[in-house]
Amino acid sequence: MKDFYRRSPHLVCYWWRNKLVLENYASRSRVSAAPLTCEILHFFDRWRTVQELLKRYSHFSPASLRCAVRALVRLSLLERSRAPRDAHADAFALWKEWSPAASFLHFSTKDAHAPIEPEDSLRELRQRARIEPMPPPAKSYPRARKFHLPPPQRSGEFPSVLLARRTWRQFSGGSLSLEKLATLLGLSFGVQSWLHVRGIGSVALKTSPSGGARHPIEAYVLALRVNGLPSGLYHYAAATHVLELLRRGASSAQVVRYLNGQWWFGRVAVVVLMTAVFARTRWKYPRRAPIASS
Numbered sequence: 001m002k003d004f005y006r007r008s009p010h011l012v013c014y015w016w017r018n019k020l021v022l023e024n025y026a027s028r029s030r031v032s033a034a035p036l037t038c039e040i041l042h043f044f045d046r047w048r049t050v051q052e053l054l055k056r057y058s059h060f061s062p063a064s065l066r067c068a069v070r071a072l073v074r075l076s077l078l079e080r081s082r083a084p085r086d087a088h089a090d091a092f093a094l095w096k097e098w099s100p101a102a103s104f105l106h107f108s109t110k111d112a113h114a115p116i117e118p119e120d121s122l123r124e125l126r127q128r129a130r131i132e133p134m135p136p137p138a139k140s141y142p143r144a145r146k147f148h149l150p151p152p153q154r155s156g157e158f159p160s161v162l163l164a165r166r167t168w169r170q171f172s173g174g175s176l177s178l179e180k181l182a183t184l185l186g187l188s189f190g191v192q193s194w195l196h197v198r199g200i201g202s203v204a205l206k207t208s209p210s211g212g213a214r215h216p217i218e219a220y221v222l223a224l225r226v227n228g229l230p231s232g233l234y235h236y237a238a239a240t241h242v243l244e245l246l247r248r249g250a251s252s253a254q255v256v257r258y259l260n261g262q263w264w265f266g267r268v269a270v271v272v273l274m275t276a277v278f279a280r281t282r283w284k285y286p287r288r289a290p291i292a293s294s
């Protein structure tokens with residue numbers, strides 16, 4: 001059976017300093033190349049054989065062209081018809097209308113950097129501050145006319161909650177009650193009511209606002225110690241306020257792995273993980289980048 005080749009749909013090219021760079025943002029492959037490479041990639045804008053390439057570029061030696069095709073396949077700049085189907089192809093298909101600008105930004109920057117110990121991070125930042133001082137954390141227009149405001153109201157239940165809020169990184173290792181988890185999930189992610197839009201369908205309304213009422217965020221619960229709930233990975237069904245068990249069992253090691261090595265979260269009772277169903281946002285905003293996805 002013949003092999004056919006086609007340019008990967010996830011390519012961008014740009015100049016970096018004096019080099020032409022070809023990058024596949026899906027496979028994270030990045031190479032500098034001669035401009036002729038672009039011509040070869042352009043030739044493969046539909047499934048074609050190496051024989052067709054040899055015919056088109058008969059002034060080059062067949063061996064050098066074959067070698068170039070092999071290299072382009074290895075670097076994932078060219079796809080091969082007989083290669084196993086990319087498991088992520090469907091996910092990338094969702095990004096079609098946002099490509100290449102948003103896809104390039106998202107896929108080439110989405111993964112966190114290697115985990116770093118807080119002490120190392122502080123040392124690094126102190127070194128940086130000596131060379132490049134930290135930008136001021138608040139802004140002011142000294143010459144502008146000033147209108148002094150009355151102090152904010154600090155009493156009452158809601159102000160108390162806001163004023164007491166802090167990021168917490170120490171955990172007792174104890175359990176969480178199912179009632180508390182249910183309240184947290186219900187009030188943060190649960191659908192409170194439905195808006196019926198004629199000719200379109202039902203739109204969810206929650207306690208949080210969402211661009212275009214798309215509410216793309218889905219919550220997953222990794223339960224380690226919740227009274228009355230077997231440990232495991234659950235999906236929170238926002239419409240029905242139900243936890244759907246996806247996988248039994250959960251461990252501290254799993255938490256630390258999910259959080260990119262942040263060991264200080266190892267003793268938590270529960271982790272709520274958020275993902276986004278981009279299709280919801282894209283359906284309404286095919287031209288707007290996924291920055292609107294919240």
Ligand SMILES: Cc1cc2nc3c(=O)[nH]c(=O)nc-3n(C[C@H](O)[C@H](O)[C@H](O)COP(=O)(O)O)c2cc1C
Pocket residue numbers: 165166167168169262
């Ligand atoms: C989008 C976002 C991501 C964060 N990621 C982490 C994180 O990965 N690990 C962590 O320990 N804290 C994380 N934090 C917490 C911040 O470090 C914390 O908000 C900041 O230090 C200020 O402290 P405060 O929340 O007590 O006011 C994150 C906060 C936000 C808003």
